Amino acid sequence: MRRDPDALAADLAALAAAGRLRSRRVVERVRAGGTDAARVVVDGRELIDFCSNDYLGLARHRDVIAALAPAAAEFGAGSGAAHLVTGHSLPHHALEEELAAFTGRERALLFSTGYLANLGAITAFAGRGEVVLQDRLNHASLIDGARLSGARLLRYGHGDAAAAGRVLAERDDVALLATDGVFSMDGDVAPLPALAPLAARARAWLLVDDAHGLGVLGAGGRGCVAAAGLDADAVPLLVGTLGKAFGTFGAFVAGDATTIEFLLQHARTYIYSTALPPAVAAATRVALRLAAAEEWRREHLWQLIARFRAAAAAAGLQLAVSATPIQPLIVGGAAAAVRASAALREAGFWVAAIRPPTVPEGTARLRVTLSALHRAADVDALVAALVAALATRAPAARMAKR
Numbered sequence: 001m002r003r004d005p006d007a008l009a010a011d012l013a014a015l016a017a018a019g020r021l022r023s024r025r026v027v028e029r030v031r032a033g034g035t036d037a038a039r040v041v042v043d044g045r046e047l048i049d050f051c052s053n054d055y056l057g058l059a060r061h062r063d064v065i066a067a068l069a070p071a072a073a074e075f076g077a078g079s080g081a082a083h084l085v086t087g088h089s090l091p092h093h094a095l096e097e098e099l100a101a102f103t104g105r106e107r108a109l110l111f112s113t114g115y116l117a118n119l120g121a122i123t124a125f126a127g128r129g130e131v132v133l134q135d136r137l138n139h140a141s142l143i144d145g146a147r148l149s150g151a152r153l154l155r156y157g158h159g160d161a162a163a164a165g166r167v168l169a170e171r172d173d174v175a176l177l178a179t180d181g182v183f184s185m186d187g188d189v190a191p192l193p194a195l196a197p198l199a200a201r202a203r204a205w206l207l208v209d210d211a212h213g214l215g216v217l218g219a220g221g222r223g224c225v226a227a228a229g230l231d232a233d234a235v236p237l238l239v240g241t242l243g244k245a246f247g248t249f250g251a252f253v254a255g256d257a258t259t260i261e262f263l264l265q266h267a268r269t270y271i272y273s274t275a276l277p278p279a280v281a282a283a284t285r286v287a288l289r290l291a292a293a294e295e296w297r298r299e300h301l302w303q304l305i306a307r308f309r310a311a312a313a314a315a316g317l318q319l320a321v322s323a324t325p326i327q328p329l330i331v332g333g334a335a336a337a338v339r340a341s342a343a344l345r346e347a348g349f350w351v352a353a354i355r356p357p358t359v360p361e362g363t364a365r366l367r368v369t370l371s372a373l374h375r376a377a378d379v380d381a382l383v384a385a386l387v388a389a390l391a392t393r394a395p396a397a398r399m400a401k402r
């Protein structure tokens, strides 16, 4: 695109006309602590937040917050440099060891975000002249990692391990197979027990991005890879993020010692980016301990998920096949999803409308996420509000649904 302000304005107008203009809402206050912790104040109004990824409520946990100030006093507000320069401090190092133990891997390497972890891992393990194979509904950071790597990106149908297997059987140049563990916009889980042996037989790296499974799924919240009984041999590259169930910020890749040392030496997003603040690592250590130890958070979450699904089904709402805290309601058209989201906000609920290109054309949705911060009564009230918000859909939106 040449430098042309009119072209930018035209692009923005086209986005707005298509109902695709994204906007931010300013959170003015969060009710940290206490029993109303899922509530936030936006535009002067209190809303129950049903779209955060703080699945266990740890972002607002007193002990996690309290870990920040003393660590900042000791190590500074920021790390001051990349890990390989002077930015790698004691809290980072201890957190890496604890993440390795938590995931049952020899080593873990911290990255500043999950986006950077995926870019770094894929570009380190795949390159020009090779193929990266991915699920069609993978997170954008996995897709972008493949693009940046220079490898050819091939995609298989969502959750279709047999289709992935056919590609792996036909070609000898697939360097890496990548999949979300829990799909971020759909809430379903990848067919890992089928994918792992296929990747191993083809001698392709298998990368599982369990951003939404770690802390939530499996015994002790060890994620969908552990729940499927898959070790570092079956899943050599396990990516986790720290900004979701762990409630803080950052990400990591876990694997065996040689794999992780190779990643440290070659991942450009690791080498050339400032280490996350040591205080954040210190707070994450507390969050990790709580996530592993406090089974009641997960038990409460499972009860809320079951309650939501039963109530929504009884009310005639079309649920997705998700058994995780991500519970999308497919609306169809982007404008209809935005309208439903606005109606919910009027009723006191914050539920994000997710539109293309984040999700495929014609599958705009309300993405409800449940958290251990919610109460049963919050979920019941949400279902009633969803029924009302979706009933007021305009006729044009109904037609766009198919």
Ligand SMILES: *Cc1c(COP(=O)(O)O)cnc(C)c1O
Residues within 6 Å of the ligand: 112, 113, 114, 115, 116, 118, 139, 141, 180, 184, 209, 211, 212, 241, 242, 243, 250, 251
């Ligand atoms: C959120 C997310 C990421 C990105 O993690 P950040 O730490 O937010 O950059 C990567 N993969 C998946 C599947 C995600 O949901």
